[in-house]
Amino acid sequence: xxxxxxxxxxxxxxxxxxxxxxxxxxxxxxxxxxxxxxxxxxxxxxxxxxxxxxxxxxxxxxxxxxxxxxxxxxxxxxxxxxxxxxxxxxxxxxxxxxxxxxxxxxxxxxxxxxxxxxxxxxxxxxxxxxxxxxxxxxxxxxxxxxxxxxxxxxxxxx
Amino acid sequence: xxxxxxxxxxxxxxxxxxxxxxxxxxxxxxxxxxxxxxxxxxxxxxxxxxxxxxxxxxxxxxxxxxxxxxxxxxxxxxxxxxxxxxxxxxxxxxxxxxxxxxxxx
Numbered sequence: 001x002x003x004x005x006x007x008x009x010x011x012x013x014x015x016x017x018x019x020x021x022x023x024x025x026x027x028x029x030x031x032x033x034x035x036x037x038x039x040x041x042x043x044x045x046x047x048x049x050x051x052x053x054x055x056x057x058x059x060x061x062x063x064x065x066x067x068x069x070x071x072x073x074x075x076x077x078x079x080x081x082x083x084x085x086x087x088x089x090x091x092x093x094x095x096x097x098x099x100x101x102x103x104x105x106x107x108x109x110x111x112x113x114x115x116x117x118x119x120x121x122x123x124x125x126x127x128x129x130x131x132x133x134x135x136x137x138x139x140x141x142x143x144x145x146x147x148x149x150x151x152x153x154x155x156x157x158x
Numbered sequence: 159x160x161x162x163x164x165x166x167x168x169x170x171x172x173x174x175x176x177x178x179x180x181x182x183x184x185x186x187x188x189x190x191x192x193x194x195x196x197x198x199x200x201x202x203x204x205x206x207x208x209x210x211x212x213x214x215x216x217x218x219x220x221x222x223x224x225x226x227x228x229x230x231x232x233x234x235x236x237x238x239x240x241x242x243x244x245x246x247x248x249x250x251x252x253x254x255x256x257x258x259x260x261x262x263x
Binding site: 038039043079080081082084099102103104106107108109110111112113114115116117119120121122123124125 | 174187189205206209211214215216217218219220221222223224225226227229230231232233234235236237
């Protein structure tokens, strides 16, 4: 519990924040909502659709060319594949990257505050050639972009 | 700045701050076995990260075990200048926490 508290922040401070916890926390680190904490079910989901549903419910994602998903066309080492998601969509809340070829498709989700550019780079493991999927959630809608990556040496297991 | 937890660089750029970090962490998937003994290696990965600029949260991330070993993270703070404090802190699924702090140059 200590650990959670440390990382919880006030981005969704408004609606449910109180929940009886504000009294024991500094104002800035307000309790996060359930949808806002580490998404256990989504990370354990074994299909792309299940992971997306666990994160964003039944909302359908609109294909968007305003998301730039950067990754190598061919990754020689699936254990270290550089991925960058960027977008010029306004009012971005979260950006998520998944792979349809991994045993557990959800790789990472970013909660982006207005103080940073909606552009995040990480490195991920890809078990096999797959489609990388980027999801961008704005105040209004959910958008997606897809990019195939060919992997010549997988990044899972042995 | 560099320590046992990894490395972080924050550089003033375009009126903001470009942050790059390399965090030291095994990011074990849980599907690997110890060579020789075939003992499964337990899943061990960073779950939550919190990035702060002068004490304000600017980016929060949820990670799974699909993020690479010794993870890399780069992002750009919109407005900032040399001297500003940048911190990345994280917790993993085994309850361990780590932190990298630097001052923008």
